[in-house]
Amino acid sequence: MSTTARSLVPALREIVGARYVRTAMAERVTYEMDGLPTHRRTPGVVVLPGTRDEVVEVMRLLSRSGVAVVPRGAGTGLSGGALADGEAVLLVVTRLNRILDLDPVNRRATVEPGVVNARLSAAAARHGLQYAPDPSSQTACTIGGNVAENAGGPHCLKYGVTCNHVLALEVVLPDGSVTQFGSPGGEPWGPDLVALFVGSEGCFGIATRITVRLTPLPRAVRTLLADFPTLRAAGEAVSAVIASGIVPAALEMMDRSCIRAVEDSVYAAGYPRDAAAVLLVEVDGRVDGAVAAEAAQVEAILRMRGARTVRAAADERERERLWQGRKKAFGAMGRLARALVVQDAVVPRSALPDVLETIEGIAATHRLTVSNVFHAGDGNLHPNISFDAGDPALTARVERASAEIMRACIRAGGTITGEHGVGLDKLRYMPLVFDGDSLAAMRAVRRVFDPAERMNPGKVVPVHACREWAGATRSPARASPPRAEPVSPAAEAV
Amino acid sequence: MSIADKLRALLGRDAILEITAPPDQTPRVAPDSPDAVALLLGTAQEEGWRVRVEGQGSWMPTDAPAEVALTTRRLDRIPAIHPQDLSATAEAGVGLDRLRQHLADRGVWLALDPPGLAGRTIGSIVATATAGPLRQGFGPVRDHLLGVTFVTGDGRLVQGGGRVMKNVAGFDLTRLQAGSFGAFGVVVLVHLRLHALPRADRTMVLRGSRETVAAAAEEVRQAGAAPAALEVLSPALGRSEQWTLAVRLAGSVPLVEGEEGVIRGVAGGRLEPLRAEEAQALWTWAAQGFAARPLTFRVGGLPEGAEELLDLIQHQVGDEWISASPGTGTIRWGGETTVDRLQRLRRTLAALEVPLTLERAPWELRRAVGHFGAYREGVGPLVAGLRRTFDPGARLVVATGDAGGG
Numbered sequence: 001m002s003t004t005a006r007s008l009v010p011a012l013r014e015i016v017g018a019r020y021v022r023t024a025m026a027e028r029v030t031y032e033m034d035g036l037p038t039h040r041r042t043p044g045v046v047v048l049p050g051t052r053d054e055v056v057e058v059m060r061l062l063s064r065s066g067v068a069v070v071p072r073g074a075g076t077g078l079s080g081g082a083l084a085d086g087e088a089v090l091l092v093v094t095r096l097n098r099i100l101d102l103d104p105v106n107r108r109a110t111v112e113p114g115v116v117n118a119r120l121s122a123a124a125a126r127h128g129l130q131y132a133p134d135p136s137s138q139t140a141c142t143i144g145g146n147v148a149e150n151a152g153g154p155h156c157l158k159y160g161v162t163c164n165h166v167l168a169l170e171v172v173l174p175d176g177s178v179t180q181f182g183s184p185g186g187e188p189w190g191p192d193l194v195a196l197f198v199g200s201e202g203c204f205g206i207a208t209r210i211t212v213r214l215t216p217l218p219r220a221v222r223t224l225l226a227d228f229p230t231l232r233a234a235g236e237a238v239s240a241v242i243a244s245g246i247v248p249a250a251l252e253m254m255d256r257s258c259i260r261a262v263e264d265s266v267y268a269a270g271y272p273r274d275a276a277a278v279l280l281v282e283v284d285g286r287v288d289g290a291v292a293a294e295a296a297q298v299e300a301i302l303r304m305r306g307a308r309t310v311r312a313a314a315d316e317r318e319r320e321r322l323w324q325g326r327k328k329a330f331g332a333m334g335r336l337a338r339a340l341v342v343q344d345a346v347v348p349r350s351a352l353p354d355v356l357e358t359i360e361g362i363a364a365t366h367r368l369t370v371s372n373v374f375h376a377g378d379g380n381l382h383p384n385i386s387f388d389a390g391d392p393a394l395t396a397r398v399e400r401a402s403a404e405i406m407r408a409c410i411r412a413g414g415t416i417t418g419e420h421g422v423g424l425d426k427l428r429y430m431p432l433v434f435d436g437d438s439l440a441a442m443r444a445v446r447r448v449f450d451p452a453e454r455m456n457p458g459k460v461v462p463v464h465a466c467r468e469w470a471g472a473t474r475s476p477a478r479a480s481p482p483r484a485e486p487v488s489p490a491a492e493a494v
Numbered sequence: 495m496s497i498a499d500k501l502r503a504l505l506g507r508d509a510i511l512e513i514t515a516p517p518d519q520t521p522r523v524a525p526d527s528p529d530a531v532a533l534l535l536g537t538a539q540e541e542g543w544r545v546r547v548e549g550q551g552s553w554m555p556t557d558a559p560a561e562v563a564l565t566t567r568r569l570d571r572i573p574a575i576h577p578q579d580l581s582a583t584a585e586a587g588v589g590l591d592r593l594r595q596h597l598a599d600r601g602v603w604l605a606l607d608p609p610g611l612a613g614r615t616i617g618s619i620v621a622t623a624t625a626g627p628l629r630q631g632f633g634p635v636r637d638h639l640l641g642v643t644f645v646t647g648d649g650r651l652v653q654g655g656g657r658v659m660k661n662v663a664g665f666d667l668t669r670l671q672a673g674s675f676g677a678f679g680v681v682v683l684v685h686l687r688l689h690a691l692p693r694a695d696r697t698m699v700l701r702g703s704r705e706t707v708a709a710a711a712e713e714v715r716q717a718g719a720a721p722a723a724l725e726v727l728s729p730a731l732g733r734s735e736q737w738t739l740a741v742r743l744a745g746s747v748p749l750v751e752g753e754e755g756v757i758r759g760v761a762g763g764r765l766e767p768l769r770a771e772e773a774q775a776l777w778t779w780a781a782q783g784f785a786a787r788p789l790t791f792r793v794g795g796l797p798e799g800a801e802e803l804l805d806l807i808q809h810q811v812g813d814e815w816i817s818a819s820p821g822t823g824t825i826r827w828g829g830e831t832t833v834d835r836l837q838r839l840r841r842t843l844a845a846l847e848v849p850l851t852l853e854r855a856p857w858e859l860r861r862a863v864g865h866f867g868a869y870r871e872g873v874g875p876l877v878a879g880l881r882r883t884f885d886p887g888a889r890l891v892v893a894t895g896d897a898g899g900g
Contacts, residue, residue: 106796106823128718150662161660163669164637179872185823186634187794188673189849190866190894191877192623195636195669199662216718239578243601245690246746286718290752297748346658350578378659379579418660426663433663434653441652441883442665448879460664469883 004067005044005089012047012089015057020095022046031075031090032083035137035330037339038389039080039424043070043090050095052112052172052208059206060176062089068454069174071202073114073145076137078342079423081149081201081459088457093144096208099123107214108167108184113144113207120212129214132159135419136327147207150199152419154250154326155282157377159215161419163198170209171197174450184211196445201421202456204449218249218284222295223319226307227275231255231360231372234277235353237305238376241281242349244301246294251377252280252326255356258333258371258384262325265332269325275308279376280326329373336369336386341402344426347414349379358408359383366401380418381409407432422460430460436467444469497521497543497561504537505530511565520546520560524568528585528643528651528682531564535680536649538562539887545647546891547676549587549615552785553622557857558891566617569682574657577602580688581640581657586617586681602688605632605722605744607777609784609817609826609853617681622853623673624792626781627723627742630821632689636672641685644671644678647885657685670880673851675865677877677892678884692722694750697773698757698765700739701732707739708801710761711820714741715797719756721821723777728816731783731828732776740776741765780817787815787828789855791836795823795848803848810839826853833862840867852893860893 012021022028023045032040049055062069070084072092084090096112099120103109104127111120117138120131134153135141141151147169152161159165168182182194197204228234234253241251254262259271259278271278281298285291299310313319325332333340347355356372363370363385374382383405387398406416406429416422416429430439443461446453495503498521501510509530511522525531538545538561546560550567566587574583577600584593590604591612597604607626608619618624620642623635632638641655644667654667671681700710707726714724723742732738741757743750757765768776784790795803800820807813807827815828836859840850844867852865869877881894 106798108796150666152660156660160633160637163666164633173872177872179876180870181873183794183847183849185794185796185848187792187824187849187851189869189873190851191674191677191880192636192669192672193873193876195672196666199666203665216720219718242580243578243690244746245693246749247689285749285752286720286756287752290748293748293752294746297746346656346660348576348579348581348658350576375660380660413656414658415656415661415663417663418658419662421662422664430664433656437650438653438667439664441646441650441667444883445665445667445670445880448876448883 004065005087008061008065008067008089009045011061012045012058015061016047016049016054020048020050031072034075034077034080034082036078036080036342036425038341039083041083041085043084044086044088046090046092048092048095052096052170055091055096055172055206055208056176056178058091059172059174062454063175066452066454068457070456071148071206073142073148074116074140076141077145077149077423078344078420079417079425081421081423081456083424091206093206094142100209102127104129108211109214110209110211111143113142113147113210115143117141117143117146124214125217128217130217131165131212132156132215133162133165136330143210143212144207147198147210148200148202149419149421152375152378152380154252154375157251157375158247158249163195165213166194166198166210167213168211169194169197169207171205171207173205174455182211186213199421201423201460203446203460204455216286219286220288220291221282221284221319222291223313223322224281224295224299224302224310225271225322226279226281226302226310227272228277228279228307230276231356232353233306234279235356235376237279237302237307238352239349240301240305241298242377244297246283246297248281248298248377249284250280250282253372253374253376254278254326254329255372257369258329258373261332261336261371262329265328265335267325267328267332269321271325272309280322326373330384333371333384333386336371337388339387339389341385341387341398342420343381343383343402343405344417344420345406345409345414346378346380346418347409347412351412351414352376352379355381355408355412359405362401362404362408366397368397368401378418379414424459427459427462430462431465436465440466440469500541501562504533514563520563522563522565524565526568528569528645531645531680531682532649532651534564535645535647535889538889539648543889544891545889547680549618550589550613552611553614553618554854555856558893559857560891564680566615566682572596575600575602580690582686582688583657583683584616584686585683587615589613589615590619597688598691601691603691604638604686605689606635606638607781609781609790611782611785616684620672620681620684621674621676624853627725627740627777627817627819629824630724630819631720631722631744634672636669638687639668639672639684640687642668642671642681643683644681646679647889648887652679655685659687675892675894676890677881677894680890692744694747695742695744696750696754697768697776698741699768699776700761700765701734701736704737704804707737708820710739710765713760714757715821717756717760719753721753724819724821725780726818726820727780728813730814731780731817733779739765740780742777783815784826784828788830789859790826790828790853791850792824792826792853793843793848793850795825795846797821797823799823800825806842807839810842811835833859836863857893865893
């Protein structure tokens with residue numbers, strides 16, 4: 001623990017209570033990883049505020065002291081983004097877990113950042129509504145974490161990612177001041193700072209109240225499982241479905257390695273073990289007849305594109321089983337080896353067949369097991385490499401293969417992350433997609449929010465790759481105390 | 495050496511389209527590449543020129559005081575359309591009508607129907623974030639952007655996002671550009687998210703008093719229907735003696751037929767289908783009608799409060815030209831009004847937590863009122879900081895109202 005962080009412990013205890021400041025090594029090591037086992041850092045101090053005002057007090061204290069802070073939700077992220085080292089305080093928001101308002105008439109909800117995604121959906125379901133973004137970790141991940149990462153999920157193909165659903169935010173800035181972005185109706189007060197904040201990976205502040213859009217639950221759903229003899233055929237079927245004009249709610253792909261990992265686990269879903277790939281396609285909507293007709297069209301396309309069989313879930317139980325296999329696939333891969341590199345590249349959909357074959361070739365060259373489970377409809381790949389981290393030679397091969405996969409995706413017109421974020425894990429790849437000026441612009445934006453770059457330091461933007469930037473930082477903070485209430489419009493109209 | 499001579503030396507003799515009429519007498523420059531825009535703005539930074547950015551000049555009046563008028567009209571290439579990926583890349587000066595035609599030829603569709611004339615540039619639509627009725631089904635302008643390239647006020651080319659469907663690599667400079675009114679640079683290239691051209695596209699209407707159409711709109715919303723557009727149009731905009739509720743359904747044939755069945759079941763079955771040419775005329779005028787008025791603004795409230803907002807707007811500035819989306823709570827207003835009335839309305843709305851964005855007006859009114867305003871505590875310094883980041887010399891003339899905006 002650093003001296004600076006340690007010196008703050010009494011003051012932190014004063015703010016949140018001794019019980020919610022974790023200093024013992026045994027407690028701190030439980031926060032040394034997120035969902036990605038390849039990065040570990042032990043935070044200097046862990047603090048768990050229970051109210052917005054406590055967050056404000058903690059952030060003011062850290063600002064005055066110049067100590068770095070890393071926000072964290074449930075720690076299910078897959079980029080090493082929510083890891084803090086010994087010099088930093090890890091600020092965990094899981095105690096801020098109240099659903100503050102659920103307004104079925106206007107189809108909105110306002111929640112604290114520690115509310116678990118699935119809990120919000122369950123609360124909305126009582127009103128015939130849903131919170132659509134559904135990351136695979138939705139039973140554990142928090143809305144605050146979803147906002148920080150601009151999380152996606154299988155059903156984002158039709159319904160959009162987190163950014164498309166966030167209307168307004170109350171944010172505690174790095175200096176401890178409180179501000180609001182967006183409005184309950186979704187229209188910004190000027191430039192769209194909600195859009196800028198969502199996906200900022202904890203570098204701009206901490207969202208303490210999040211207003212999201214809810215959408216009607218579909219009344220009719222059809223879930224199809226199609227299996228293919230080759231990866232290429234499955235990839236081509238994806239493009240054919242999208243080109244048909246039907247927008248499936250979800251269009252997911254799993255390759256043979258992934259299928260077998262799932263089928264060997266407690267999450268076995270009845271996927272055909274001999275298939276080169278399966279597609280899980282869901283069509284939903286308001287009217288049963290229309291959904292049935294769209295599902296029939298999708299089935300015809302899948303068969304025309306080489307599906308050996310297409311099976312429709314007969315009932316809700318079978319649908320849930322098919323989805324459980326998909327959503328727990330990452331967990332099932334834990335059977336293959338203890339360590340797992342999880343990639344998150346995105347490619348243009350039409351490049352999927354070629355890129356999948358390239359990845360297959362890279363895996364063969366480096367003698368590695370790569371399992372693909374991903375959001376095919378969005379072109380968002382998750383080639384996952386299972387390996388034994390105790391073997392240095394093997395680890396080096398994994399590193400080389402990961403970099404080759406990433407470069408192949410970028411060559412195909414893609415990018416390095418679609419929903420997991422950059423964090424620590426993909427920092428080294430950022431210069432592959434952005435030049436020095438673009439990276440410098442991102443860093444300059446960060447410094448507008450956080451001139452000292454104390455929030456989640458060392459993440460997202462590789463500082464060494466930034467060109468010099470002349471832009472200024474934020475105006476000096478006002479003398480007035482922070483408050484969340486609207487101010488007189490004339491007072492700050494610019 | 496005059497500014498015009500310097501510009502010719504910098505960008506070539508053909509770069510200047512004209513010297514605008516007195517008293518403005520500003521050289522109107524049309525760079526033909528993103529690099530030329532960067533060169534121009536880098537020079538403007540060094541020379542201390544204020545630069546007014548224009549598209550076709552059909553939406554925002556080209557009346558802001560500046561030493562140089564930069565028009566994007568020669569940035570008119572469409573480098574790529576990828577129907578299989580449902581994406582396209584277009585330079586900022588491409589007119590929406592031309593882009594639509596190219597996309598339709600390839601079986602794809604940009605689900606944006608902004609107010610204004612058909613030839614408005616894509617850069618103008620992005621900078622002003624002016625979505626139209628299709629916002630109900632397809633979201634605001636930012637949701638259609640996959641990536642942008644823009645030039646900062648001091649001449650740097652910056653890239654945000656990319657051309658893939660999902661992208662969280664780095665901070666989101668793409669969506670920040672949507673609705674920034676050019677305060678954070680000049681958008682020169684956009685990567686767009688497309689949809690398959692709808693296999694079916696139908697519009698149903700109901701005409702009546704404002705209360706009648708509002709009640710019917712609420713019934714459609716409560717029925718759980720998912721229309722592409724659900725819009726209430728004032729008589730002038732609906733070209734009728736009464737108010738119009740227009741419901742547009744677009745997508746696959748089964749989807750549209752299913753939704754049509756739902757719509758027929760509400761409002762006592764009084765929503766009547768339009769023929770294709772009637773529907774096209776309705777939506778075209780709903781967009782182009784705003785171009786006939788000197789000023790437009792939008793407000794964003796809650797669906798439940800839409801009627802009260804309409805009452806308030808009617809009381810303060812009249813309700814002749816209104817297009818309201820009861821499903822999203824967005825209301826667009828067109829007409830003529832004064833600085834005082836507009837400022838009073840903005841203050842009243844702010845107290846209700848409803849932002850008013852001034853989309854289009856003569857410069858003097860823009861300068862006095864600002865496109866944005868009524869920021870919450872702490873937002874003003876952030877916006878000013880972003881402004882200085884992307885335009886450190888305050889060369890871009892934008893009516894944000896702040897010290898650097900012009």
